[in-house]
Amino acid sequence: MKIVKIEDLHANGGYSRHSFLKITTDEGIVGWSQYPDHGDARAGVTGVIRGFAERLTGLDPREVGRISMTLHSSTFHAMGGLNHLAIAAIENALLDIQGKALGVPVYALFGGPFRRDIDLYWTHCGSFRVARADFYEKELGLPPIRTLDDLSCLAREAVELGFKAVKTNPVILERGRLSMFNGGWRLEPGKLFTDRNPERAFINGIVEQLEAFRAGLGPDAGLMIDLAFNQRTEGFRRIAKALEPLDLTWLEIESKDPQSLAFIRSTTSTPIASLETLYGQREFLPFFQNYAVDVAIIDANYNGVWQAARIAALADAHELNVAPHNPLPGLASLQSAHFCASIPNFRIMEYRWDEAPWVADFLTHPIIVEKGRLILSDRPGWGSDIDEAVLAAHPAI
Structure with missing residues (x-):
């Protein structure tokens, strides 16, 4: 079996572009993957994939590990970033081919499944809905989120749907209206991201937000908040301490310094989750060795499911559970779910619930979610292909 064609396809996902890789073989087997396309087609992940395409043509797609490691070795001068994301997309499409060639689901390639019902939490x-109010209210017709009481109502909806937990981002009540502050880009109104010195009002706002969620969730459902790179060590410590009475499932934060993260974890009873922005075993290892987190966030779409499974095994050796970073709906969620099914140390899977309804139609076999669990099929590969006609009907923005 040989690779004969490599294509990238894109569609409108509502307020973002959804990107897919299609690899065709000389035996007619097609492998698919979905990937985050940071940047445009010329300079982003798609551009890097196109650059790798020449090296892939003529290779046996079933040699997933060999191809993945060969591509990684060719990028030692610029590891991580766009190169890693592009290789992950290729790796995941090759896994789909390998599973289809053998007639088995991808999770079976890793000795699984440990489970086929994947516990989910409703992310963001x-x-x-606060940050993209026009889309959710005008395009999808969903109720507005204007007040803390609205957050409580949404939390009750999550429990009624069967979700085991919810995760949110900082949403602060200001001048009688809620506003979302992106933890990866800025701290609070009027402040540069480089400042990252939290004011008491900001911390109090996060506490009030999570109290509203807890009121709707009740005592049993899990609750998380993601601050990303929103703070430095001092700010993260202060916020973690302020959130202790809420008994969070975890506080999700990001730091590139394992000692700093371990220090934060050691000074609070609030569980710490992190590491979604890391690539490969070498980057994860010092964080595991320093016991810097309670839960390791591994992205199977950033790393590739084969690479992610190797990282999860390393986490397991350090007695750590894994929860995948899964920022994309659709096929990417199936890729993450197969990763979850393949590892023994799985905690819970991130899932975007309130997305544009046509995104589900991109898949030839839509994802099944029942009572807060994603139900994996035993169909070969990822269990679904991409409907190119539906993609064409929703051209990328």
Whole structure:
């Protein structure tokens, strides 16, 4: 079996572009993957994939590990970033081919499944509806999120749907209206991201937001908040301490310094989750060795499911559970779910619930979610292909 064609396809996902890789073989088997396309087609992940395409043509797609490691070795001068994301997209499409060639689901390639019902949490719950109010209210016709009471109502909806937990981002009540503050870009109104010195009002606002969620969730459902790179060590410590009475499932934060993260974890009873922005075993290892997190966030779409499974095994050796970073709906969620099914140390999977309804139609076999669990099929590969006609009907923005 040989690779004969490599294509990238794109569609409008509502307020973002959804990108897919299609690899065709000389035996007619097609492998698909979905990937985050940071940047445009000329200079982003898609451009890097196109650059790798020449090296892939004529290779046996079933040699997933060999191809992945060969591509990684060719990028030692610029590891991580766009190169890593592009290789992950290729790796995941090759896994789809390998599974289809053998007639088995991808999770079976890793000795799985450990489970086929994957526990989910509703991610960006409320926060994206606040940040993109026009889309959710005008395009999708969903109720507005204007007040803390609205957040409580949304939390009750999550429990009724069967979700085991919800995760949100900082949504602060200001001048009688809620506003979302992106933890990866800025701290609060009027402040540069480089400042990252939290004012008491900002910390109090996060506490009030999570109290509203807890009122709607009740005592049993899990609750998380993601601050990303919103703070430095001092700010993260202060916020973690302020959130202790809420008994969070975890506080999700990002730091490139394992000692700093370990220090934050050691000074609070609030569980710490992190590491979604890391690539490969070498980057994860010092964080595991320093016991810097309670839960390791691994992205199977940033790393590739084969690479992610190797990282998860390393986490397991350090007695750590894994929860995948899964920022994309659709096929990417199936890729993450197969990763979850393949590892023994799985905690819970991130899932974007309130997305544009046509995104589900991109898949030939839509994802099944029942009572807060994603139900994996035993169909070969990812269990679904991409409907190119539906993609064409929703051209990328």
